[in-house]
Amino acid sequence: MIEFRHVSKTYAGSDRPVVNDLSFEVLDGEICVLVGPSGCGKTTSMRMVNRLIEITEGEILIDGEPNTSMSGTQLRRKIGYAIQQIGLFPHRTIADNIGTVPNLLGWEKGRIRERVNDLLDLVGLSPDEYRDRYPAELSGGQQQRVGVARALAADPPIMLMDEPFGAVDPITRERLQDEFLHIQEDIKKTIVFVTHDIDEAIKMGDKIAILKQGGVLAQYDTPQTILSRPNSEFVSSFVGGDRLLKRLSLTRVSELDLGPANGGTDGLPRISDGLTVRDALSELMGSGQSKAVVEKDGEKKLLTFQDIEALTSSGAMGGGKRSA
Amino acid sequence: MSDLALLQDVIGEPKLIDWNWLKDNFWEYIVPAFQGHIFLSSISIAIALVIALPVGILCARYRKAYPPVTVVTGILYSIPSLALFAILVAAGVNVGPTPVIIALVAYSLLILIRNTVAGIDAVPPETIDAARGMGLTSRQILFRVELPLALPIIVAGIRIATVTIIGIATIGAYIHGGGLGQLIFDGINRQFPTMIIAGAVLATALAIFADVVLLGLERYLRPWARARRA
Numbered sequence: 005m006i007e008f009r010h011v012s013k014t015y016a017g018s019d020r021p022v023v024n025d026l027s028f029e030v031l032d033g034e035i036c037v038l039v040g041p042s043g044c045g046k047t048t049s050m051r052m053v054n055r056l057i058e059i060t061e062g063e064i065l066i067d068g069e070p071n072t073s074m075s076g077t078q079l080r081r082k083i084g085y086a087i088q089q090i091g092l093f094p095h096r097t098i099a100d101n102i103g104t105v106p107n108l109l110g111w112e113k114g115r116i117r118e119r120v121n122d123l124l125d126l127v128g129l130s131p132d133e134y135r136d137r138y139p140a141e142l143s144g145g146q147q148q149r150v151g152v153a154r155a156l157a158a159d160p161p162i163m164l165m166d167e168p169f170g171a172v173d174p175i176t177r178e179r180l181q182d183e184f185l186h187i188q189e190d191i192k193k194t195i196v197f198v199t200h201d202i203d204e205a206i207k208m209g210d211k212i213a214i215l216k217q218g219g220v221l222a223q224y225d226t227p228q229t230i231l232s233r234p235n236s237e238f239v240s241s242f243v244g245g246d247r248l249l250k251r252l253s254l255t256r257v258s259e260l261d262l263g264p265a266n267g268g269t270d271g272l273p274r275i276s277d278g279l280t281v282r283d284a285l286s287e288l289m290g291s292g293q294s295k296a297v298v299e300k301d302g303e304k305k306l307l308t309f310q311d312i313e314a315l316t317s318s319g320a321m322g323g324g325k326r327s328a
Numbered sequence: 329m330s331d332l333a334l335l336q337d338v339i340g341e342p343k344l345i346d347w348n349w350l351k352d353n354f355w356e357y358i359v360p361a362f363q364g365h366i367f368l369s370s371i372s373i374a375i376a377l378v379i380a381l382p383v384g385i386l387c388a389r390y391r392k393a394y395p396p397v398t399v400v401t402g403i404l405y406s407i408p409s410l411a412l413f414a415i416l417v418a419a420g421v422n423v424g425p426t427p428v429i430i431a432l433v434a435y436s437l438l439i440l441i442r443n444t445v446a447g448i449d450a451v452p453p454e455t456i457d458a459a460r461g462m463g464l465t466s467r468q469i470l471f472r473v474e475l476p477l478a479l480p481i482i483v484a485g486i487r488i489a490t491v492t493i494i495g496i497a498t499i500g501a502y503i504h505g506g507g508l509g510q511l512i513f514d515g516i517n518r519q520f521p522t523m524i525i526a527g528a529v530l531a532t533a534l535a536i537f538a539d540v541v542l543l544g545l546e547r548y549l550r551p552w553a554r555a556r557r558a
């Protein structure tokens with residue numbers, strides 16, 4: 005668990021804090037996304053966890069211990085680190101890059117080799133093909149995969165990720181996000197994830213910390229709560245006018261409680277139950293029909309606009325003024 | 329050829345290239361001069377590197393040190409070589425190889441330091457950030473990341489400095505530094521072109537050879553920049 009306790013940061017030569025009295029907890033195995041407008045202190049907050057930036061006031065506890073209880077380098081070897089610019093070592097092969105931290109920790113060669121192969125497999129790059137290449141011989145998306153693999157190399161319980169999928173096109177980004185979420189289901193790391201993209205935050209986060217200018221925490225909640233009960237004008241405008249739709253994208257059709265389809269399903273559109281409700285709604289509207297058939301466990305169910313409406317009105321769809 | 333040869337015979341001037349002289353003096357004169365030249369150049373570069381690398385690294389780290397270092401080495405670099413040799417001798421350094429080596433080292437410093445700093449500067453900041461973020465110490469970052477990445481640029485500096493030095497070293501013979509300059513100066517004194525040409529040709533050949541070898545080394549040191557294999 006990572007605990008921010010009244011953390012503030014004022015850079016030398018400035019009198020205004022860029023992170024201001026930040027307090028929140030990241031539970032084990034959860035992804036906490038720091039999101040907010042440019043310059044609001046997301047990167048600074050993240051980099052204080054592994055002490056690439058020193059805290060001015062307050063403290064950060066990792067599993068109850070202040071992160072100052074060991075040397076900065078020792079601390080950093082225990083925390084995975086992946087950044088948007090990736091920062092692969094251009095003069096080292098992919099295998100050497102991924103093996104950096106295990107190497108620092110003194111693992112033996114065979115073990116590093118095996119670990120590198122496993123990680124390349126994990127991020128979807130064939131070890132035989134990519135091990136011995138140099139970073140310049142990889143596409144941007146492949147480099148970001150390697151960056152994530154490198155951060156995972158020594159199996160650190162905690163990961164810091166600063167816009168780790170920021171440098172690729174939107175389609176590749178979606179794929180990398182999906183793949184990473186899939187990996188996370190198994191590895192259950194405790195992750196601080198920085199992005200300026202609210203959609204990415206909603207997709208990746210178990211919790212979202214929305215920061216505003218001056219490094220003040222505006223709201224810290226689950227994506228659902230942030231979308232349904234933004235606690236301020238700032239949060240609701242940051243989340244955007246389409247937060248209703250965003251909420252729909254948090255639920256999959258398979259999670260809906262649908263009624264059975266009795267007879268007469270000919271001519272109705274078919275919708276896969278793996279889709280998000282938002283995509284299902286889009287398909288339904290596009291089809292020109294008022295209902296669609298969803299096949300679930302070999303059973304035919306009926307999806308109607310009412311089902312979707314029920315979802316949006318369930319729970320409190322706040323007017324944006326209530327506090328969480 | 330016959331016209332020119334005839335003319336020379338008539339006037340009695342020495343032949344441009346006296347092959348017999350070359351043959352007779354090869355082992356006891358030309359080869360030692362050549363070896364002396366290699367010695368002068370390589371020892372100078374080696375000493376210059378021992379100074380320039382730490383100074384360059386320091387300048388890259390502590391930016392404030394760089395301008396004064398540039399000024400000092402820049403001044404050294406711009407003193408006419410003959411004058412520098414003379415100044416050193418006048419300052420009490422015995423004639424011979426020592427003042428020559430001192431001067432050659434002084435000439436190399438600017439280029440070597442500048443390329444060391446440029447090489448370290450050229451390391452992408454995100455690479456260093458990632459290295460720090462993974463827990464490399466400053467020393468590990470220097471030796472495992474910055475210097476290897478800077479090495480090709482440093483070697484490029486060594487290449488330029490070496491070629492320059494091989495040329496300037498010939499003048500060192502004026503203060504009895506030895507080397508191929510000896511052949512050239514002797515040739516001028518005796519009005520014997522064969523010696524001048526032998527000295528010049530060998531010095532040029534040595535410079536070209538060093539250039540090619542170091543260029544090869546520079547390429548070899550950055551396998552990662554070769555064309556994509558895929």
Ligand SMILES: Nc1ncnc2c1ncn2[C@@H]1O[C@H](COP(=O)(O)OP(=O)(O)OP(=O)(O)O)[C@@H](O)[C@H]1O
Nearest residue numbers: 015016022040041042043044045046047048049200
């Ligand atoms: N080394 C530094 N020295 C002084 N000020 C800094 C330094 N690094 C960042 N800042 C300032 O601190 C503030 C927060 O920067 P930070 O990088 O944390 O923002 P961010 O939320 O990550 O922004 P972005 O989304 O653009 O990456 C900015 O105003 C920035 O100018």
Ligand SMILES: [Mg+2]
Nearest residue numbers: 046047048198
């Ligand atoms: Mg940032």
